[in-house]
Amino acid sequence: MLAVSAPRRRADEVRTLARRGVLAATVAKAAPAERARLTGGTYDIAWPVVFNGLTQGLERRRGHVGCATSVRQLADDCLDRFEDDVEAVVHDVVRSARKPITNLEAWIASRLNAATVDGHRRRRGDLGALQRPRPPKWLSAALGDDPWLVHLAVQMLVWVGQPATAGAELWPLESWTAERAEHTGDWAAGRALVRRDIDRVLEVMRRRPDWYAAYVERPLGRKEAPVSRSALPVVPGTEQPMLALVDPADLDDAYMRALAYEAVVAIRGRIARGLPAERAVTDVIRLVFGDDADIAIDRAPHGGDAGGERVVRLLRDTGERNRIVAAVLAIITDEPDL
Known part of the structure; x- marks a missing residue:
């Protein structure tokens, strides 16, 4: 007599529990090792149903003839989508199979769309994205x-x-x-x-x-870092530059707002300690945005306002300095809790 393989045994165990209507309850109270076995058996049952009932059609509509042939022919991105869908279906089965199910494969096929859509929304929720994107x-x-x-x-x-x-x-x-x-x-x-x-x-x-x-x-x-298309050779032992998820201008804007906040806090503290308002403003502005500031530390040479020269020039001009002092003092007065 031929021995029954371990995957076959665990799949048969899952089918038996489903026919008795206790699959979800058994998985919920199972110890980690037993839960892993039952989940694995559910996976063995679910993946052919997902491929034949969902993935093949999707890949044909995408024009991916090879990917629609078999799981082994799935391209990397298509395989990732397939694995996500199988995971969603397994998640649905081990939580929803609470009544007697005579034909587990047929029951899974009837729930494919609902289970995979729910899984898609759940993964979006894990990232913090809207689960059902709609324009406000x-x-x-x-x-x-x-x-x-x-x-x-x-x-x-x-x-x-x-x-x-x-x-x-x-x-x-x-x-x-x-x-x-x-x-x-x-x-x-x-x-x-x-x-x-x-x-x-x-x-x-x-x-x-x-x-x-x-x-x-x-x-x-939280998205994976985009793949760089740089044609430059990779030097062993060196890290490749990371691609920012926002434009450099956005990073600059956020960084400048943070510096401005720190500057206002510092100016308010100096004035509270008795330093004349004009000197407090000019000293802090020069320190944060002027000669000694390193605002463009992540940029190539000459990629920004080197050394805060423009800020220094403005502070040297009496009219501009008075305008800056007045603007900063107005902010401190209007936003006492800033």
């Missing part, structure tokens, strides 16, 4: 209810919650360029216009800083 009314209104820009905003909200990357780019410009042409009828437009549209949508989104931080910035920061 304020966002649509601020974009003039422009159909393309509203659509683009939704695609951006979808994109930040996906683990996929766009090569060396932050956004999938190629596919969105094609989408823009379909929406607007302007087939001559290129990537530059899509970048402009993205910047416009981001500018509107940032008008609600808390919303932007929660649903765009945070999930975007």
